[in-house]
Amino acid sequence: MNGSRLVATGHYQPAKVLTNDDLAAIVDTSDEWISKRVGIRTRHVAGDGESVTDLAAQAAAKALAASGLDASDIDLVLVATCTQTEHAPNVASRVAARLGVPDAALMDLGASCSGFTHALAQADHAIRAGAATNALVVGADKMTAVTDWTDRTTCVLTGDGAGAVVVSAAPEAEIGPVVWGSAPELGTAVRIEGTPTRFAQDGQTVYRWATTRLPDIARRACERGGVRPEDLAAVVLHQANLRIIEPVARKLGAVNAIVAKDVVESGNTSAASVPLALSKLLQRDEVAKGAPMLLFGFGGNLSYAGMVVRCP
CATH class of the missing domain: 3.40.47.10 (Thiolase/Chalcone synthase)
Structure with a gap:
């Protein structure tokens, strides 16, 4: 294998x-x-x-x-x-x-x-x-x-x-090589800490980092996965908010892709957001078997990881 x-x-x-x-x-x-x-x-x-x-x-x-x-x-x-x-x-x-x-x-x-x-x-x-x-x-x-x-x-x-x-x-790789990394100098922009433990963030810092840095990183994930952004059938980004999802997908150039927007009905569910949105998307049977999809998580730390996968 x-x-x-x-x-x-x-x-x-x-x-x-x-x-x-x-x-x-x-x-x-x-x-x-x-x-x-x-x-x-x-x-x-x-x-x-x-x-x-x-x-x-x-x-x-x-x-x-x-x-x-x-x-x-x-x-x-x-x-x-x-x-x-x-x-x-x-x-x-x-x-x-x-x-x-x-x-x-x-x-x-x-x-x-x-x-x-x-x-x-x-x-x-x-x-x-x-x-x-x-x-x-x-x-x-x-x-x-x-x-x-x-x-x-x-x-x-x-x-x-x-x-x-x-x-x-x-027999063949249907999950492409990951592109991952972080911006630890900005890591405190998203926090879950304190007593009692609470979620907090510097929203403008996260927004600027996500909308300026992530499109290029997402394109690298596509390149490593052997597809062009315009050939993607679906894009499943971390469901942070629509003000991040929509510009990142647009700047990526995924003009023919279904862009998951589960955030509208589910909110930000952190580590659950990508697989939750992916599962709902595939449940609707809108993506052809074998079609390339970009999965891209980002957020706290500030860290990111993305790869191209083939629809099961």
């Missing part, structure tokens, strides 16, 4: 939906202000008893079922998250136990909003190296648990959810 491929996807969102009008009742904001500034209309909110593990396990179970594989076929589980409260056993271990996955390597990965694409690259590398055959890769975050509900600039952004993919060894 010379590479890896996406086999299946799955996603999960909590039942509770928080609208912009709901937020306007608890903080000084409005549907018009939120829609104009970030493009978000609704977001899903986990219950008090619903953990990051609960979100991750639901999405992982759906991806595993869709793959046609047994739990015993999985030999690597990677969970990208930045909001877990349990550190040992890690979330990957808890997900594996719930799904009945035996003997797999189990790791959590913390790279905030780019965590899923970092984890997907790690799975691809492990499979190419012969260290794994079938990997379960999950992005899951409970961002509302670290939200400051008195800060109208950040509380309008966050949502909860999870997305997952199954990746398997393949």
